[in-house]
Amino acid sequence: MSEPVGGSGARGIVRGPQSFVAGLGLIALALFAIWAGGDLARGTLGAIGPGLMPYGLALGVGLCGAALCVAGLLRDGAQLQAMPLRGPVVILLAIGLFAVTIRPFAFGSLSTPGLGLAVAGPLAVLVAGYASHEARFSELAILGLLLTAGCMLLFGDLLNLPIPMLPTALIQALSGTLPSRTLLRIAAGALALAGLVLLVVSRRSAKREPIDVARHSLTT
Amino acid sequence: MTDLLSNLGLGFAVALSLQNVALCFLGCLVGTLIGVLPGVGPIATIAMLLPITFGLDPVGALIMLAGIYYGAQYGGSTTAILVNIPGEATSVVTTLDGHQMARQGRGGIALGIAAIASFFAGTVATILIAALGAPLTKLALIFGPAEYFALMVMGLAFAVVLAHGSVLKAVAMILVGILLSTVGTDLETGQERMTFGYAFLTDGVDFSVLAMGLFGIAEILRNLDQSETRDVVRAQIGRLLPGAAELKQATPATLRGTAIGAILGILPGNGAVLGPFASYTIEKKIARDPSRFGRGAIEGVAGPESANNAGAQTAFIPLLTLGIPPNAVMALMVGAMTIHGIVPGPGVMTKNPNLFWGMIASMWIGNLMLLVINLPLVGLWVRLLKVPYRLMFPAILMFCSVGIYSIGSQPTDVMLIGVFGLMGYLLIKFGFEPAPLLLGFVLGKLMEEYLRRSLTLSRGDLMIFLERPVSAVLFVIAFAIIAAALLPSMRKSRDEVFTEA
Numbered sequence: 265m266s267e268p269v270g271g272s273g274a275r276g277i278v279r280g281p282q283s284f285v286a287g288l289g290l291i292a293l294a295l296f297a298i299w300a301g302g303d304l305a306r307g308t309l310g311a312i313g314p315g316l317m318p319y320g321l322a323l324g325v326g327l328c329g330a331a332l333c334v335a336g337l338l339r340d341g342a343q344l345q346a347m348p349l350r351g352p353v354v355i356l357l358a359i360g361l362f363a364v365t366i367r368p369f370a371f372g373s374l375s376t377p378g379l380g381l382a383v384a385g386p387l388a389v390l391v392a393g394y395a396s397h398e399a400r401f402s403e404l405a406i407l408g409l410l411l412t413a414g415c416m417l418l419f420g421d422l423l424n425l426p427i428p429m430l431p432t433a434l435i436q437a438l439s440g441t442l443p444s445r446t447l448l449r450i451a452a453g454a455l456a457l458a459g460l461v462l463l464v465v466s467r468r469s470a471k472r473e474p475i476d477v478a479r480h481s482l483t484t
Numbered sequence: 485m486t487d488l489l490s491n492l493g494l495g496f497a498v499a500l501s502l503q504n505v506a507l508c509f510l511g512c513l514v515g516t517l518i519g520v521l522p523g524v525g526p527i528a529t530i531a532m533l534l535p536i537t538f539g540l541d542p543v544g545a546l547i548m549l550a551g552i553y554y555g556a557q558y559g560g561s562t563t564a565i566l567v568n569i570p571g572e573a574t575s576v577v578t579t580l581d582g583h584q585m586a587r588q589g590r591g592g593i594a595l596g597i598a599a600i601a602s603f604f605a606g607t608v609a610t611i612l613i614a615a616l617g618a619p620l621t622k623l624a625l626i627f628g629p630a631e632y633f634a635l636m637v638m639g640l641a642f643a644v645v646l647a648h649g650s651v652l653k654a655v656a657m658i659l660v661g662i663l664l665s666t667v668g669t670d671l672e673t674g675q676e677r678m679t680f681g682y683a684f685l686t687d688g689v690d691f692s693v694l695a696m697g698l699f700g701i702a703e704i705l706r707n708l709d710q711s712e713t714r715d716v717v718r719a720q721i722g723r724l725l726p727g728a729a730e731l732k733q734a735t736p737a738t739l740r741g742t743a744i745g746a747i748l749g750i751l752p753g754n755g756a757v758l759g760p761f762a763s764y765t766i767e768k769k770i771a772r773d774p775s776r777f778g779r780g781a782i783e784g785v786a787g788p789e790s791a792n793n794a795g796a797q798t799a800f801i802p803l804l805t806l807g808i809p810p811n812a813v814m815a816l817m818v819g820a821m822t823i824h825g826i827v828p829g830p831g832v833m834t835k836n837p838n839l840f841w842g843m844i845a846s847m848w849i850g851n852l853m854l855l856v857i858n859l860p861l862v863g864l865w866v867r868l869l870k871v872p873y874r875l876m877f878p879a880i881l882m883f884c885s886v887g888i889y890s891i892g893s894q895p896t897d898v899m900l901i902g903v904f905g906l907m908g909y910l911l912i913k914f915g916f917e918p919a920p921l922l923l924g925f926v927l928g929k930l931m932e933e934y935l936r937r938s939l940t941l942s943r944g945d946l947m948i949f950l951e952r953p954v955s956a957v958l959f960v961i962a963f964a965i966i967a968a969a970l971l972p973s974m975r976k977s978r979d980e981v982f983t984e985a
Contacts, residue, residue: 286914300678301677308944325663329656359881359901359902388885400874407875419536
């Protein structure tokens with residue numbers, strides 16, 4: 265397609281970059297789905313096989329993508345939006361850490377130790393907090409400890425949901441000494457206490473030297 | 485009529501047991517608590533709180549979930565009025581006049597009239613559900629696979645028309661949603677489809693995982709982009725109860741809003757979304773002095789809020805009578821019912837009358853409770869609204885992770901909410917709306933099943949969809965509204981309705 269004479273030169277051939285790229289994305293998704301479902305029998309209309317719906321839908325998605333591409337070429341449209349990396353990367357990291365630490369998770373022959381909610385919770389909060397530029401370590405540590413203590417009591421003690429709460433190693437070491445529920449309550453109490461102590465300490469230091477807060481907010 | 489009364493009597497007998505009233509209260513309370521957080525809509529709230537109902541009996545669990553739903557809805561309105569951040573699409577309109585009222589020091593009255601209008605709408609909608617439940621269930625019996633398929637196509641057509649932005653993008657989202665629903669074991673042949681041999685994909689993608697990713701995590705990512713400008717009202721909240729003059733002004737708007745919302749809510753394909761917009765547009769059109777709107781007109785809060793609540797409730801009708809969830813929230817309800825071993829649809833009313841009528845009665849009790857809880861607790865909600873986002877989002881993230889893990893005990897589910905969160909974020913960045921995708925996903929499995937069954941019946945003849953009168957009519961409606969949405973003049977007015985505001 266040739267550029268129209270006197271058209272907006274700065275924009276180049278693609279006049280609606282957002283639609284154009286979105287269309288390309290849909291076409292890629294459609295091709296991927298057709299490839300992924302390629303081994304499935306499609307059957308006939310009278311006896312539809314497992315592959316027909318995915319194939320037909322992928323074709324539809326691809327057509328929508330092609331139409332969007334064409335629209336992006338022909339019509340002036342929205343520009344691409346800036347995409348900061350920090351938020352998505354840090355959030356995905358936090359979620360991933362939670363997933364691999366809550367219980368043993370095998371990567372091939374290697375396996376992570378199961379650390380339970382008592383460790384996975386504060387870890388996820390602490391890491392996730394750094395997705396924002398305003399993250400402060402002490403604040404996040406307090407939040408993580410108190411929230412985890414609350415979740416342990418709510419989900420483990422009150423609702424009895426099967427979530428691993430404590431590190432497997434710890435449970436094995438202490439097995440037989442205390443009933444697991446007592447252990448859970450002690451651990452939650454300890455986390456809450458640690459959080460409260462931190463809260464009091466950070467309040468005091470904030471009162472004594474107010475500049476301290478400003479310095480913290482700059483460390484990203 | 486006597487039937488209706490005896491049924492409602494049964495319902496109230498179930499819902500008024502001490503345990504169920506307590507659950508309803510608790511649901512409303514925690515629903516509001518989470519729903520009031522800016523950036524957390526009803527979908528994320530319900531998905532997050534779903535696990536806490538697992539230990540209950542089915543009736544109690546659904547009553548509590550319904551309470552959470554109303555609580556989350558009302559919490560969204562509170563945020564809209566006091567912070568100018570709509571929790572979800574349906575409270576966008578409330579921000580216009582509600583927030584202005586709050587700035588003028590009439591925030592209390594805005595909250596009060598929102599609660600009263602919602603309560604009134606909820607009462608009417610409850611009666612409507614009770615009245616329509618039985619006849620519509622009978623209608624469901626004459627529906628064959630072809631009719632069900634046609635009905636779902638019509639629902640998706642509505643969803644396309646009601647989505648914001650480009651029609652093409654909405655169609656693409658629905659197709660992607662249905663495509664996603666085909667991942668997993670094929671129901672008829674037992675063959676694995678597009679699972680790449682991963683065990684965690686054998687059962688397909690779990691609905692709550694997708695919802696939590698698209699509406700919980702993606703929302704966090706989106707909010708992190710924008711530097712925070714939260715405009716919590718500093719002005720006095722003022723008195724809560726509107727005076728006689730204000731009530732008189734708001735009453736006709738409430739009546740019209742209720743009617744509009746209730747009718748639109750029944751439509752499959754998330755008609756409830758349109759309710760508040762339509763109500764606001766109408767109020768503005770018929771007002772003697774339209775310029776008051778946008779500057780704190782009380783009708784601009786009462787109308788949309790009643791439409792919102794009426795629609796939120798009548799949306800239960802297609803779910804309870806036909807088994808078809810009309811929107812994402814109802815799809816979460818399907819998930820919750822399935823966990824408790826209940827198959828939503830016409831069978832619920834005959835097999836579990838306790839549950840059916842108990843839930844309907846609890847809807848009314850839930851609305852009453854919201855009125856009781858929210859007004860005295862406004863101070864608490866305002867304080868919650870002041871929590872900075874940098875502390876809020878790690879907490880939301882943790883609740884999402886713990887919640888999703890507790891549903892299936894699968895670390896891979898936790899990772900998947902991250903993946904879908906990223907996907908939702910990219911979709912938003914490229915101007916797609918995730919809501920139609922979710923609806924396509926919800927209806928996808930059912931649609932495929934009904935399509936295959938009807939074509940097996942007709943031996944591969946596509947004409948079955950046009951030969952059966954009910955399905956033919958539904959198809960014609962579906963094509964007509966899509967065609968209408970594509971017409972230039974209609975397109976313009978559709979854009980107007982959404983941007984009007």
